[in-house]
Amino acid sequence: MSELDELRAVVEGLAARIHALEDQIEIMQLVAQYGPAVDSGSAQATAALWTEDGTFDAVPTLRMRGRGDIAAMVDGGHQSLIRNGCGHVLTVPHIVVDGDEATGRSYALNIRWDADADRFWVARVSANTWRWVRTARGWRIRERINANLDGTPEHREMLAPPPPPPPPPPPA
Numbered sequence: 001m002s003e004l005d006e007l008r009a010v011v012e013g014l015a016a017r018i019h020a021l022e023d024q025i026e027i028m029q030l031v032a033q034y035g036p037a038v039d040s041g042s043a044q045a046t047a048a049l050w051t052e053d054g055t056f057d058a059v060p061t062l063r064m065r066g067r068g069d070i071a072a073m074v075d076g077g078h079q080s081l082i083r084n085g086c087g088h089v090l091t092v093p094h095i096v097v098d099g100d101e102a103t104g105r106s107y108a109l110n111i112r113w114d115a116d117a118d119r120f121w122v123a124r125v126s127a128n129t130w131r132w133v134r135t136a137r138g139w140r141i142r143e144r145i146n147a148n149l150d151g152t153p154e155h156r157e158m159l160a161p162p163p164p165p166p167p168p169p170p171p172a
Contacts, residue, residue, distance in 0.1 A: 027139050051141065088108060092130070105163075130143070131143040
């Protein structure tokens with residue numbers, strides 16, 4: 001292999017690594033936008049984080065299908081939460097990118113203000129599983145499942161790492 005071929009291989013490898021990092025960062029930024037968007041009452045900005053037909057399941061209370069349902073949630077019952085003082089804090093998700101799709105898992109905390117006690121309190125801690133897809137407008141949420149960590153085994157299992165891939169077949 002010539003020096004030029006070696007240099008090309010190194011540059012191609014670096015370009016692939018940079019592309020993978022850019023995907024990870026874009027997805028993390030997407031997730032980071034949710035709390036400020038929903039807690040500012042920005043229904044359209046919140047809904048725009050999803051694909052047009054994306055889903056958001058807040059287990060067990062609410063199943064949203066499409067951007068219209070997500071915007072309606074922000075414009076609806078969510079308004080009383082933010083008027084009384086509420087913050088949605090999402091942790092950095094673990095992300096696995098596979099081409100133009102990605103999956104992940106994380107925590108979400110719903111922190112509320114208690115004016116009578118002059119303090120904040122954690123109203124909800126939940127497990128989240130995510131499915132993202134690359135679109136013409138960048139990464140978007142295809143599916144988010146948000147389930148209370150209330151001792152339900154299935155909710156806790158949402159946080160488990162995926163099984164390792166099978167080992168490659170032995171050489172022939």
